Amino acid sequence: MNAQNPRRRLAKELAVAAAAYQVTNVIPHCAQCANPCCKLESLVLELEWKQVKFLWKLDESRPAFDRRLASGKGPEEIRAGNGLYYVHRKPCPAYDELQGSCRVYGQEIKPPGCSDFPVYEDQGSVVADLRCEAVDLKKLVGWLSRAIGPEFRVIQSADEEFPFLITLSLKKMPSRGIDRKR
Ligand code: SF4
Numbered sequence: 784m785n786a787q788n789p790r791r792r793l794a795k796e797l798a799v800a801a802a803a804y805q806v807t808n809v810i811p812h813c814a815q816c817a818n819p820c821c822k823l824e825s826l827v828l829e830l831e832w833k834q835v836k837f838l839w840k841l842d843e844s845r846p847a848f849d850r851r852l853a854s855g856k857g858p859e860e861i862r863a864g865n866g867l868y869y870v871h872r873k874p875c876p877a878y879d880e881l882q883g884s885c886r887v888y889g890q891e892i893k894p895p896g897c898s899d900f901p902v903y904e905d906q907g908s909v910v911a912d913l914r915c916e917a918v919d920l921k922k923l924v925g926w927l928s929r930a931i932g933p934e935f936r937v938i939q940s941a942d943e944e945f946p947f948l949i950t951l952s953l954k955k956m957p958s959r960g961i962d963r964k965r
Pocket residue numbers: 809810812813814816817818819820821900901914915916917
């Protein structure tokens with residue numbers, strides 16, 4: 784058996800637990816959120832061309848759109864870079880402000896970054912973004928601890944540059960050995 788398998792299995796369990804936390808604790812809050820992430824006031828949305836084309840209902844080619852963007856005549860909220868597009872300071876076109884919901888929820892075109900926010904698995908740890916008001920760190924730590932079991936302790940640390948990003952990593956607990964009094 785490959786030595787990496789237990790790590791991969793653990794990462795998968797964390798990913799499942801993070802996704803379940805979102806479904807149970809985050810998504811039900813979105814409709815009454817005071818500071819919806821989809822308004823992109825503090826968050827930046829990373830998109831591929833196919834998503835830009837779909838969400839902004841563009842019928843021009845990508846080179847034509849890029850030229851328009853570079854000349855300053857494109858949507859002012861979109862910036863191009865590294866072959867991707869970054870959207871900031873205007874609500875996402877898929878955001879339904881009245882319902883407080885995403886119009887492309889559950890569809891393939893929905894950007895993967897949207898599904899990851901605010902709690903996601905990353906390289907065997909879970910990252911929680913506290914800019915989402917629905918994230919309760921204590922509850923999340925308890926949630927992950929229950930999902931992973933008593934073999935591991937959940938350790939939290941804040942990103943130095945972006946302290947609202949909390950990494951929750953796992954520390955293996957020492958095995959307790961044999962209780963000889965029994
Ligand atoms: S910030 Fe959190 S609660 Fe608010 S809309 Fe986004 S995911 Fe939902």
